[in-house]
Amino acid sequence: MTVKQLSLPELVDACAESAIPGVGLWREPVRSHGLAATAKLVRDAGLTVTTLCRGGFLTAADPAGRAEALADNRRAVDEAAALGTDTLVLVSGGLPPGSKDLRGARERIADALAELGPYAESHGVRLAVEPLHPMFAADRCVVSTLAQALDLAERFPAHQVGVTVDTYHLWWDDTAPEQIARAGAGGRLHIFQLADWITPLPEGVLNGRGQIGDGAIDMREWTGYVEAAGYTGPIEVELFNEELWARDGREVLAQTARRFVEHVIR
Amino acid sequence: MTVKQLSLPELVDACAESAIPGVGLWREPVRSHGLAATAKLVRDAGLTVTTLCRGGFLTAADPAGRAEALADNRRAVDEAAALGTDTLVLVSGGLPPGSKDLRGARERIADALAELGPYAESHGVRLAVEPLHPMFAADRCVVSTLAQALDLAERFPAHQVGVTVDTYHLWWDDTAPEQIARAGAGGRLHIFQLADWITPLPEGVLNGRGQIGDGAIDMREWTGYVEAAGYTGPIEVELFNEELWARDGREVLAQTARRFVEHVIR
Numbered sequence: 001m002t003v004k005q006l007s008l009p010e011l012v013d014a015c016a017e018s019a020i021p022g023v024g025l026w027r028e029p030v031r032s033h034g035l036a037a038t039a040k041l042v043r044d045a046g047l048t049v050t051t052l053c054r055g056g057f058l059t060a061a062d063p064a065g066r067a068e069a070l071a072d073n074r075r076a077v078d079e080a081a082a083l084g085t086d087t088l089v090l091v092s093g094g095l096p097p098g099s100k101d102l103r104g105a106r107e108r109i110a111d112a113l114a115e116l117g118p119y120a121e122s123h124g125v126r127l128a129v130e131p132l133h134p135m136f137a138a139d140r141c142v143v144s145t146l147a148q149a150l151d152l153a154e155r156f157p158a159h160q161v162g163v164t165v166d167t168y169h170l171w172w173d174d175t176a177p178e179q180i181a182r183a184g185a186g187g188r189l190h191i192f193q194l195a196d197w198i199t200p201l202p203e204g205v206l207n208g209r210g211q212i213g214d215g216a217i218d219m220r221e222w223t224g225y226v227e228a229a230g231y232t233g234p235i236e237v238e239l240f241n242e243e244l245w246a247r248d249g250r251e252v253l254a255q256t257a258r259r260f261v262e263h264v265i266r
Numbered sequence: 267m268t269v270k271q272l273s274l275p276e277l278v279d280a281c282a283e284s285a286i287p288g289v290g291l292w293r294e295p296v297r298s299h300g301l302a303a304t305a306k307l308v309r310d311a312g313l314t315v316t317t318l319c320r321g322g323f324l325t326a327a328d329p330a331g332r333a334e335a336l337a338d339n340r341r342a343v344d345e346a347a348a349l350g351t352d353t354l355v356l357v358s359g360g361l362p363p364g365s366k367d368l369r370g371a372r373e374r375i376a377d378a379l380a381e382l383g384p385y386a387e388s389h390g391v392r393l394a395v396e397p398l399h400p401m402f403a404a405d406r407c408v409v410s411t412l413a414q415a416l417d418l419a420e421r422f423p424a425h426q427v428g429v430t431v432d433t434y435h436l437w438w439d440d441t442a443p444e445q446i447a448r449a450g451a452g453g454r455l456h457i458f459q460l461a462d463w464i465t466p467l468p469e470g471v472l473n474g475r476g477q478i479g480d481g482a483i484d485m486r487e488w489t490g491y492v493e494a495a496g497y498t499g500p501i502e503v504e505l506f507n508e509e510l511w512a513r514d515g516r517e518v519l520a521q522t523a524r525r526f527v528e529h530v531i532r
Contacts, residue, residue, distance in 0.1 A: 100484040102438070135401040137438035138482040139465045144438045172368070172403035172410045199405045203469040216404040218366040 001026055001053070002239040002256060006249035008033045012045045014250045018257040022048035024089075024191075024236045027079060039083050049085040050234040051128065051164075051191050052076065058112035059093035059105040059142060066108070069093075073116050081123040087190050088120065089128050089164050094139040105142045110152055117160035128190035129153055130164035135205055146170055146179035153188050162188035165226060166238065168195035168209055171217045177225045184229025192226045193236045194219060194264070207240045212259035219263040235264065267292055267319070268505040268522060272515035274299045278311045280516045284523040288314035290355075290459075290502045293345060305349050315351040316500040317394065317430075317457050318342065324378035325359035325371040325408060332374070335359075339382050347389040353456050354386065355394045355430050360405040371408045376418055383426035394456035395419055396430035401471055412436055412445035419454050428454035431492060432504065434461035434475055437483045443491045450495025458492045459502045460485055460530070473506045478525035485529040501530065 001024075006014060008029055015023055023042070030038045030052075042049055055076040060066045073090075080088045092109045095102065113127065120127050131149040132141035143149050146163060153161040163183050170176040183189040196215030202208045212219055223235070237256050244252050272280060274295055281289055289308070296304045296318075308315055321342040326332045339356075346354045358375045361368065379393065386393050397415040398407035409415050412429060419427040429449050436442040449455040462481030468474045478485055489501070503522050510518050 095482055100482055100487075102440070102482075106440075133400065134438040135399065135467065135471070138463055142438075145440075148440060172400040174368070174372075174411075174414060197404055200470040201401065201467070204466040205401070205471060216361055216366055216368075221366075 002237055002244065003249040003253050004029070005245055006253075008038055008041060010249065011253075012041055012047055014253045015047055016045060017250070018254050020253070020257060022050040022234045024051040024053060024193075024238065025049055025083060025085075026053045027076060030079065030083065035079055035082050043084065048234070049083045050236055051087040051089050052080040052083055052085050053089045054091050054130075055088050055116075055127070056090035056141075057093035058090075058109045059096060061096050061099065061104070061108065065096075066112075070112060070115055073112070074119055077116070077120045077123050077125050080125045086124060087126050087128050089130055089191065091130055091132060092141050092143045094137070094142060102137070102142050106148065106152070109143065110155055113152065113156055113161050117156045121157075121160050126159060126190050127161045128164040129161060130166060131169055133169040145173060146176050146183065150179060150182055150186070150188065154186065158187040162190035164191050164193060165189060166193040166195065167217050167219065167222045168193075168197060168238075171197055171222070180225045180229050184226070184231060189226060189229055189231050189233075191233060191236065192223075192231055193238045194222075194260075195237065195239050202242070207242050209239045209241050211239060211241070211244065212237060212256065213263045223264050235260075268503055268510065269515040269519050270295065271511055272519075274304055274307060276515065277519075278307055278313055280519045281313055282311060283516070284520050286519070286523060288316040288500045290317040290319060290457075290504065291315055291349060291351075292319045293342060296345065296349065301345055301348050309350065314500070315349045316502055317353040317355050318346040318349060318351050319355045320357050320396075321354050321382075321393070322356035322407075323359035324356070324375045325362060327362050327365065327370070327374065331362075332378075336378060336381055339378070340385055343382070343386045343389050343391050346391045352390060353392050353394050355396055355457065357396055357398060358407050358409045360403070360408060368403070368408050372414070372418070375409065376421055379418065379422055379427055383422045387423075387426050392425060392456050393427045394430040395427060396432060397435055399435040411439060412442050412449065416445060416448055416452070416454065420452065424453040428456035430457050430459060431455060432459040432461065433483050433485065433488045434459075434463060434504075437463055437488070446491045446495050450492070450497060455492060455495055455497050455499075457499060457502065458489075458497055459504045460488075460526075461503065461505050468508070473508050475505045475507050477505060477507070477510065478503060478522065479529045489530050501526075
């Protein structure tokens with residue numbers, strides 16, 4: 001998504017140019033390019049698919065909406081397996097229209113994980129519940145902190161359900177470092193993502209993530225937390241940003257790789 | 267601020283019309299109308315000043331910025347005392363430009379409270395540290411949760427430093443109810459404020475608060491939490507909303523009073 005202006009073949013080429021060994025894919029471009037074709041494309045290029053984004057949206061209260069969400073998440077698991085990644089990121093979903101019941105919505109996510117966890121396991125895929133910044137609690141994700149995500153995940157085996165740690169969503173939380181340690185100790189730190197926090201936030205707040213180094217987050221500090229928790233997996237950079245999307249995608253990817261070296265690698 | 271389109275004399279009249287017994291004032295309109303004149307206006311009308319908003323912005327790292335902030339906060343204490351309110355709300359301040367050091371900024375707030383607490387006490391004023399929604403952590407307030415606010419406040423006597431509980435800032439946090447109990451048990455729940463959460467958030471996210479009942483927050487639930495914590499003080503409704511500001515202020519105030527009865531009073 002950082003360079004969604006690139007087609008998948010362009011992305012694969014650009015990753016090779018910048019010596020980027022892995023990529024997190026989103027379902028929509030994969031569907032557009034074709035699942036089998038995408039799997040072949042990345043496999044032939046020797047590019048690792050780090051995660052598939054995203055499943056989730058599991059908070060519907062009506063039986064039809066619920067069944068539809070579960071079916072869609074099973075398809076997402078199938079797609080992750082076909083792409084050769086072991087991790088499906090879950091954005092859990094917001095409040096149903098008119099609802100004020102955060103607790104109920106969070107409980108419905110647990111119910112859904114109970115059904116999806118074994119299905120994912122049988123396909124060699126782990127679910128990675130992502131806490132989203134509290135500003136998304138109403139309309140996108142009622143799981144707002146890493147503690148909440150772990151409270152959900154820990155009801156299930158670690159190889160079925162873990163968490164996503166994204167600096168953009170967690171940087172303000174002084175309890176997040178100890179929760180990262182908790183995630184690591186439990187074998188539930190499934191993926192680590194970076195984005196910087198810049199202001200002012202744009203209308204709707206979704207597409208205002210900052211390039212690494214442009215904002216308020218100390219990337220080395222957070223990388224240190226996941227390393228101390230034993231994390232040795234890939235580090236994704238996930239930027240939703242209208243200005244970056246308006247630029248040349250190869251240039252943005254190359255800049256992102258340089259920023260990663262400058263702000264993350266010690 | 268809910269009806270900042272009204273002059274202070276208009277506001278006082280409108281409160282009487284809607285049987286609103288108290289009002290939280292902001293420093294800027296008080297300064298415009300004159301401190302002594304405002305104090306006389308509300309006193310003559312029999313209107314209680316529930317709080318003065320706001321002191322704070324205590325995170326400057328440079329000595330000059332720091333001294334200026336402390337001087338301004340002493341003036342805010344003086345103004346609160348002159349207006350006859352015992353509570354000064356503090357918005358603690360964001361990160362200094364270019365800083366990524368949340369922890370350091372939070373520590374400087376504690377340093378400032380150590381100087382301001384005794385000064386406030388000697389004027390019969392309590393400081394009420396307000397945790398602001400995490401989306402304001404970089405540019406407005408590095409105190410993002412009620413737990414953080416209480417961790418700060420509890421370093422000082424309760425009659426010097428307590429907290430502000432605002433539904434808008436805390437509604438997403440599943441640990442807030444227990445923190446409200448902690449605040450009540452410690453005698454630190456100094457003021458309770460209401461605003462509803464509506465989406466999409468506007469650019470800059472500051473002026474997107476919803477009228478009571480329009481959003482995702484169950485006002486009775488949160489009023490129940492503060493009541494269970496022993497809170498018997500005033501309940502303020504604090505809406506920053508461009509659409510509400512564009513309407514007739516008396517009508518907005520009357521609507522707010524009706525919504526309060528409908529969504530808060532059992």
